[in-house]
Amino acid sequence: MASVRGSLLALAVALAVTGLRAPAGAAxxxxxxxxxxxxFTPALLPVQRVVLGNGLTVLLHEDxxxxxxxxxxxxxxxxxxxxxxxxGISHFFEHMMFNGSKNVPPKMYDRILESNGGYSNAFTSNxxxxxxxxxxxxxxxxxxxxxxxRMAALSLLPEQLKSEIQVVKEERRLRxxxxxxxxxxxxxxxxxxxxxxxxxxxxxxxxxxxxxxxxDMVEYFRIHYAPDNCIVVLTGDFNSRAALDSIRAYFGGxxxxxxxxxxxxxxxxxxxxxxxxxxxxxxxxSFQIGYKAPGVRDPDLYVCDVLxxxxxxxxxxxxxxxxxxxxxxxxxxxxSFQTRINPGLFEISVEMKPGxxxxxxxxxxxxxLGALVEKGPTDREVQKARNLLEAGFIRGLxxxxxxxxxxxxxxxxxxxxxxxxxxxxxxxxxxxADCRRVAKKIFDSNKRTLAVLVPEKPGAEEARP
Amino acid sequence: xxxLAAVLLVAVIGVPxxxxxxxxxxxxxxxVTRAKLRNGLTVLVMPTxxLPLVDMRLVARxxxxxxxxxxxxxxxxxxxxxxQGAGKRNARQFAEDIxxxxxxxxxxxxxEQFVVSCEVLKKDLATGLELFHDAIAAPTxxxxxxxxxxxxxxxxxxxxxxxxxxxxxxxxxPFALGSSPLAHPSVGWEKSVQSLTRDDVLAxxxxxxxxxxxxxxxxxxxxxxxxxxxxxxxxxxWKPSGAAAAPRVPPLEKINGRTVEIVSKPEVTQTQIRMxxxxxxxNDPDYFPIEVANLILGGGFTSRLVNAIRVEQGLTYSISTxxxxxxxxxxxxxxxxxxxxxLRKTIDETLKVIEKLVSQGPTDDELAKAKRYLTGQYPLGLxxxxxxxxxxxxxxxxxxxxxTIESFDEKVNAVTMVDVRRVLxxxxxxxxxxxxxxxxxxxxxxxxxxxxxxxxxxxx
Numbered sequence: 001m002a003s004v005r006g007s008l009l010a011l012a013v014a015l016a017v018t019g020l021r022a023p024a025g026a027a028x029x030x031x032x033x034x035x036x037x038x039x040f041t042p043a044l045l046p047v048q049r050v051v052l053g054n055g056l057t058v059l060l061h062e063d064x065x066x067x068x069x070x071x072x073x074x075x076x077x078x079x080x081x082x083x084x085x086x087x088g089i090s091h092f093f094e095h096m097m098f099n100g101s102k103n104v105p106p107k108m109y110d111r112i113l114e115s116n117g118g119y120s121n122a123f124t125s126n127x128x129x130x131x132x133x134x135x136x137x138x139x140x141x142x143x144x145x146x147x148x149x150r151m152a153a154l155s156l157l158p159e160q161l162k163s164e165i166q167v168v169k170e171e172r173r174l175r176x177x178x179x180x181x182x183x184x185x186x187x188x189x190x191x192x193x194x195x196x197x198x199x200x201x202x203x204x205x206x207x208x209x210x211x212x213x214x215x216d217m218v219e220y221f222r223i224h225y226a227p228d229n230c231i232v233v234l235t236g237d238f239n240s241r242a243a244l245d246s247i248r249a250y251f252g253g254x255x256x257x258x259x260x261x262x263x264x265x266x267x268x269x270x271x272x273x274x275x276x277x278x279x280x281x282x283x284x285x286s287f288q289i290g291y292k293a294p295g296v297r298d299p300d301l302y303v304c305d306v307l308x309x310x311x312x313x314x315x316x317x318x319x320x321x322x323x324x325x326x327x328x329x330x331x332x333x334x335x336s337f338q339t340r341i342n343p344g345l346f347e348i349s350v351e352m353k354p355g356x357x358x359x360x361x362x363x364x365x366x367x368x369l370g371a372l373v374e375k376g377p378t379d380r381e382v383q384k385a386r387n388l389l390e391a392g393f394i395r396g397l398x399x400x401x402x403x404x405x406x407x408x409x410x411x412x413x414x415x416x417x418x419x420x421x422x423x424x425x426x427x428x429x430x431x432x433a434d435c436r437r438v439a440k441k442i443f444d445s446n447k448r449t450l451a452v453l454v455p456e457k458p459g460a461e462e463a464r465p
Numbered sequence: 466x467x468x469l470a471a472v473l474l475v476a477v478i479g480v481p482x483x484x485x486x487x488x489x490x491x492x493x494x495x496x497v498t499r500a501k502l503r504n505g506l507t508v509l510v511m512p513t514x515x516l517p518l519v520d521m522r523l524v525a526r527x528x529x530x531x532x533x534x535x536x537x538x539x540x541x542x543x544x545x546x547x548x549q550g551a552g553k554r555n556a557r558q559f560a561e562d563i564x565x566x567x568x569x570x571x572x573x574x575x576x577e578q579f580v581v582s583c584e585v586l587k588k589d590l591a592t593g594l595e596l597f598h599d600a601i602a603a604p605t606x607x608x609x610x611x612x613x614x615x616x617x618x619x620x621x622x623x624x625x626x627x628x629x630x631x632x633x634x635x636x637x638x639p640f641a642l643g644s645s646p647l648a649h650p651s652v653g654w655e656k657s658v659q660s661l662t663r664d665d666v667l668a669x670x671x672x673x674x675x676x677x678x679x680x681x682x683x684x685x686x687x688x689x690x691x692x693x694x695x696x697x698x699x700x701x702x703w704k705p706s707g708a709a710a711a712p713r714v715p716p717l718e719k720i721n722g723r724t725v726e727i728v729s730k731p732e733v734t735q736t737q738i739r740m741x742x743x744x745x746x747x748n749d750p751d752y753f754p755i756e757v758a759n760l761i762l763g764g765g766f767t768s769r770l771v772n773a774i775r776v777e778q779g780l781t782y783s784i785s786t787x788x789x790x791x792x793x794x795x796x797x798x799x800x801x802x803x804x805x806x807x808l809r810k811t812i813d814e815t816l817k818v819i820e821k822l823v824s825q826g827p828t829d830d831e832l833a834k835a836k837r838y839l840t841g842q843y844p845l846g847l848x849x850x851x852x853x854x855x856x857x858x859x860x861x862x863x864x865x866x867x868x869t870i871e872s873f874d875e876k877v878n879a880v881t882m883v884d885v886r887r888v889l890x891x892x893x894x895x896x897x898x899x900x901x902x903x904x905x906x907x908x909x910x911x912x913x914x915x916x917x918x919x920x921x922x923x924x925x
Contacts, residue, residue, distance in 0.1 A: 065515050066844050067492075098766075107776060110766040115834040117841015120766070136841050166779030173735040173804060174782055180627055281732045283623040315560035325557070328613065331620040353620050384565045391567025391586055394516055398849035 042421050045397065047407060048240055049417065054256045055228025058247055059407050059417055061235045063400060067137045069236035070400040073147055074408035076231070077224035078127040079204075080197035080263045080342060086216050088204015091124040092168055093220065097131060099160040101146075102153035106160050109146055116142045126198055127341045128412055134401055137237040141246060147232075148250035151225060156217050165209055172203050181349070183278055184288050184451045191276040192290045192345055192449035195266035226257035233408045236400040265342045274449040282455035284331070285352040287361060290345035292447040293337060296413055301339055302426045303438040304346060308337040309385035310377050310435070311348070311368070316384075319348065322368045329356045329364060339413060345449075346442055358452045369443045376436030386427045393424060492844050492871060497857060498689035502697050505677035505705045509857050510689040513850055517587040519685035521597050522854040524862055525579040526711055527673030529651040530791075538653015539661055542611075542618055543669045544572040544579055549610040552599030556610050559596065566592050572600060574651050577792055578862065579674060584851060587686045594699060601679075602703035604670065611663045618658050625652075626924045629730060630802070633737040633903045636728045636925050641741040641796060641899045643718040654925065677705035680861050682854040714793040717743055720897040723917035728924055729906045736904035737802045738812065742894040744788045744795030747863045753876045754884035755788055755892055760835045761827045761885070762786050762819060762893065763799065767834070773818045774801065780811045786819075788892075792863060797892065805905060809912040812900065819895050826886045840874045 048060040079090050098120070100106035113120055118135035120143075133143035176182040186201045193199040232251070234243055270292055294300050311318050312335025315325070323330035333350045350361045377385075396402050411417040500508045532539050548570060549556040563570045568585035570593070581601050585593030625631040635650045642648035652658070683692060720742055745755065763770045763786025770784045784801035799819075803811040827835075846852055847870070860869045898917075902909050906921045913919060 063515075066848050068844050068848075107767070107772065111834070114765050114767050114838045115830075117837040117839075119838075119842055119845070134842075134845050136844070139841070163777065163779040167775055167782055170735070170779070170782040170802075170804065174802065178629055178733050178735050282627050284620075284627075314564045316557065316564045321557070324617075325613070328616070331617060331624055351624060353616075354623055380565070384561075384567075387567035388564060389567075394518060394586065395584070397516055398518075398851075399845070400848065401845075 042418070045403065045407075045421075047417060048244075050244060052227065052248060052252050054252060054254055055226070056251050056254075057231040057411065058244065059231065059233045059411060060238075060240045060243060061233075061403055061407065062238060062240055063235060063403070064237045066400070067237050068134060068400060069137055069140050069234060069238050070132055070134045070404045071140070071143045071147070072130060072132045072231075072233040072404045072408045073151070074128060074130045074231040074233065074412055075225060076229045076412055077129050077260070078125050079200060079202040080126050081224060081260065082197065082200070082204075084200070085208060086204075086212050086220075087200040087208040088168070088202075089208075089212050089216060089220055090129055090224075091203055092165065092209070092212060092217070093225070094122045094124045094129055094131075095164045095168055096156060096160065096217070097122070097150050097154065099164055100155035100157055101150035102155065103149050104146060106155070106157065109150070112146060113142060118142060124202055126202055126344075128409075130405070130408065132401060132404065140234075140238055140243065144246055144250045148254065151227065151230065151251065152254045154221055154225065156214055156221065158214060161214060161217065165212070168203070169206065169209055172206060172209070176201070176203065180280065180282055180286060180453055181288075183280065184286065184349075184453055187276045187278055188288045188290050188347070188449055188451040189345070191274050191451065192270075192292070193267055195268065196342055197263050197265060198340070198342060198344060222257060223260045227251060227254045228256040229260060231408050231411050233404045233411075235404040235407070263342075267343065270447045270449075272446050276449070276451050277454050278451065279454045279456055281457065282453055284354055285356060285358050285361070285453060285455060287350055287352075287358050287450060287452045289348040289362070289365065290449045290451075291348075291442050291444070293344055293346040293442055295343040296339055296341050298343075300434075300438050300441075302423075303430050303434045304337045304442070305339075305389060306382060306385045306427065306430045307372075307435055307439055307442075308335045308346070309388050310381050311335040311372070313385070313388055318368050318372065319350075319365070323350060323361065323364050327364055329353055329360055333365075341413060358454075362450065366445075369439070372439045373436065373443055376432045376439070379432055382430060382432050382435060386430065389427050390424050393420075492847060492873070494847065494853070494870060498693065500693045500696075502676065502700060504700060504703055505675075506696075506700060506703070507680045507861065508693060508696055509680070509682045509861070510687065510692055511682070511684045511853060511857065512687055512689060513685055513853070516850070517686050518850055519585055519587055519590050519593065519683065519687055520850040520854050521583045521593065521681070521683050522851070522858060523581045523597075523601055523679055523681045524858050525674050525679040526577070526862070527579045527669075527678065528574045528577040529649060529653075530577050530646045530714060531669075531673060531711055532646070532649070532653065532657075534646075535657055536653075536661060536665055537649045537657040538618060538651070539665050539669050540574045540579060540673075541651040541653060542614060542658070542661055543666050543674070544574045544581075545614045545618065546606050546610060546666060547572045547581065547600045547604040547670075547674075549614060550605040550607045552595070552603045552605075554596075554599070555607065559599075562592065563596050568593050568596075570596055570600060576647055576651070582851065582854075590687070594695070598699045598703075601674065602700060606663060606666055606670070608663055611666060615658065615661060618652055619655060622652055622655050622658065629733050629735070629737045629903045632728055632730065632924050633739050633901060636726070636903070636922070637739045637741060637798075637899070637901045639925070640726045640901050641720075641739075641798075645717055645794070646714060647791060647794070672706065672708060673711075675706040675708070676700065676703050677707065678710070680858050682858045684850040684854040684857070714791065717794050717796075719743070720899055722896070723898045723900060725900045725902070725913050725917050725919040727906050727909045727913070727919060727921045728901065728903045729921055730903050730924065731905045731907075733904060734805060735802050736805050736808045736902050736909065738799070738808070739901045740799040740812070740815070740895075741899045741901070742797050742897055744797040745790060745892060746793050746795050747790035748792075748865065749790070749795070751884070751888050751892070752790075754880050754888045756839065757832070757835045757877065757880045758827075758885045758888050758893065759786055759788060760839060761831050762822055764835075765838060769818050769822055770799075770801075770815060774811060774814060778810075778814065780807050780814070784815070797894070805908050805912075808902065808904065808909060809916075812913070812916070816895050819893060823889045823893050823895075826882065826889060829882070832880075832882055832885060836877050836880065839877045843873050 566589035
């Protein structure tokens with residue numbers, strides 16, 4: 001029942017759970033020798049795609065299992081579209097979109113929606129800002145009205161801006177300033193990237209949050225919250241023809257805007273290992289390693305997903321086996337690779353057992369990665385990773401909301417929702433030799449950044465009155 | 466654009482407080498086939514065809530509440546170990562084989578339930594079933610795995626001390642629940658976990674994880690006609706104990722007046738707050754009025770508390786209230802956090818909001834909204850096969866009306882203003898309250914002076 005809106009982590013979690021991190025479309029590889037019929041085909045998930053005259057992309061998938069619908073609005077804007085000085089503004093919008101639009105006064109968005117039995121939430125990442133509502137089928141008109149109104153004319157009233165920025169700062173205290181994994185991850189990205197927009201945190205630097213003006217907000221809204229910069233996805237129990245008519249009626253009159261500028265990524269090549277220490281009261285040492293990794297346009301993405309599974313998915317994965325099970329030096333060891341529009345990081349995170357040092361942990365990770373680079377995975381490991389990724393796809397489709405999220409994600413990040421259907425076959429094409437080749441390319445110590453939590457004794461910081 | 470705006474004006478402003486609740490489409494679930502295996506295990510099978518997935522969930526009536534005094538953590542450690550060697554597989558092979566089919570198999574405990582759950586693609590059901598059976602009926606508890614998992618549990622206890630929210634959730638248990646067998650975290654205390662032996666694990670498993678003390682649900686792309694005989698065959702070697710059912714949990718100690726506990730964490734800039742009073746067990750006849758009243762006070766995004774504390778005053782990112790309903794007892798809690806500087810203000814304002822709702826009751830609109838919200842959201846929790854398995858097992862576990870799921874709307878809609886006022890008056894007690902904060906003790910002591918007797922404690 002927690003009122004958590006604006007979860008920056010929602011996407012990461014969702015991706016981890018649904019195994020969404022699948023690239024496709026971008027690759028030009030030959031059709032793979034399929035090991036058997038894929039369970040994941042367009043027949044399992046028929047989608048209708050329409051682009052309205054104002055550029056709004058509409059994707060529909062009917063499923064009448066439960067008398068409810070999920071409606072996503074997926075804006076092609078995230079922290080990568082920001083600039084120094086207004087970092088966090090994308091995420092601030094995620095809060096303000098519930099705080100009043102031309103015909104829906106502050107507080108009324110949620111009140112109207114909940115009065116109709118609906119639920120809403122949203123998340124922001126480096127690459128996107130996504131909103132969704134879930135309502136009973138007979139109330140579909142309610143979110144359509146509310147969401148069209150806020151896309152057409154968000155109010156951004158000074159009083160709401162002033163109060164809501166306090167909520168955002170409280171969220172930052174929760175997720176970063178009082179959370180060890182959060183503070184490490186912020187420093188990892190800030191250190192790994194010099195000139196990529198991934199340098200700054202999605203939630204923004206505190207002093208930037210204080211600096212964002214109403215004028216900044218109005219301008220940002222005009223540029224990024226236009227129909228041609230948005231994908232809407234409707235899944236669940238509805239009639240496509242009637243639903244499309246309603247969407248057209250509510251959204252079709254909102255004018256398109258000039259295309260927003262493409263974010264600049266001037267990241268230079270990394271030529272040596274970087275390290276950042278964070279001193280904070282803690283029981284144990286923990287650390288995160290980030291290796292420079294490909295963005296969505298690189299066909300090696302599929303291989304990165306397989307590597308991430310082999311290294312970090314479940315108890316039988318290499319990192320868990322080596323650090324937690326065999327050497328017994330860590331409480332937890334995992335890997336994560338998220339498909340991003342710009343080149344990002346292949347992350348490894350480790351929490352050491354009491355009394356163990358970061359040096360021991362890093363050495364153990366090095367030997368795991370070294371073995372993978374030298375010999376590659378076994379064929380069985382590659383098959384296991386493919387099976388995990390395929391099952392992850394199916395699991396992502398359990399709810400209307402999950403289906404909608406997958407469709408929107410692929411349409412935005414890969415430029416075509418149909419990429420989700422070919423992703424399984426792309427995974428099936430990955431070989432042990434591919435894994436070895438890509439591991440060798442990525443796990444280069446000159447291209448890595450290490451963020452280490454150096455524990456201080458709890459209570460070492462003096463009480464501040 | 467103008468034309469559209471005009472349409473919107475009418476449409477949107479016309480919505481609140483909303484049209485009368487449309488007869489929402491009734492929840493139609495596939496029929497459940499029930500069976501009792503010869504060994505006493507109750508089985509519920511619900512076939513669903515949407516996805517080629519199968520979810521299996523076993524619940525034994527055994528949880529942290531059954532940890533013997535001084536052995537807190539044994540239920541949790543036993544659950545940790547059932548996947549670490551079972552049947553013919555050692556820990557590594559077990560993990561490898563479930564991962565190889567892209568499945569999941571997890572075991573864990575809550576306060577009152579020992580849960581083993583498994584999800585596999587339909588084509589891998591045979592593998593899933595074999596591993597699921599072995600974890601339940603044939604764990605081998607290798608000595609080296611016992612030592613490893615015990616060590617990991619101790620590491621986890623230490624590690625949680627770094628997370629202010631976890632610290633609050635752990636510390637509030639003994640503070641609010643006193644000497645109840647529910648008053649400890651599942652993972653146990655550092656000292657009790659240190660004392661656990663492999664024999665304790667064997668004894669716990671033998672005593673509690675038996676077919677006559679458990680319920681099994683299977684939901685997904687299966688045929689009950691072939692699955693049930695298969696379960697009968699598979700689980701034939703799992704023998705009932707014939708032991709008496711678990712003792713009931715005695716009533717919680719009364720809370721008298723307000724008391725404050727400050728858990729010392731000097732470095733935090735944000736204070737975690739938990740305020741707890743006594744509540745009700747799950748089968749309380751006022752369950753539905755309580756859920757409705759609680760939603761109005763502290764559920765969703767438009768509750769009184771979210772509106773006052775988050776939206777209007779910007780004091781927190783999240784505030785919620787909830788009733789934790791066990792089989793025999795329960796608690797009512799407020800959960801929030803705020804920057805250290807606004808600690809007292811947040812508590813005072815929160816109490817003010819609760820007291821006002823209790824004394825004046827909600828508006829008719831609020832009551833109608835709460836009912837529509839609850840009935841509108843309920844079907845969403847019935848989409849995923851694993852969620853369905855949990856729902857149908859909870860009905861059995863708590864001994865609820867067998868039509869609980871189908872009659873949910875009807876029961877929510879039957880709640881009246883009189884019902885809500887009544888439960889607000891009896892179940893939302895702010896006078897007898899345990900207030901726990903995780904904070905810088907010097908700052909918190911000053912802030913909380915006058916609220917009640919204050920005790921400062923280290924992190925447990």
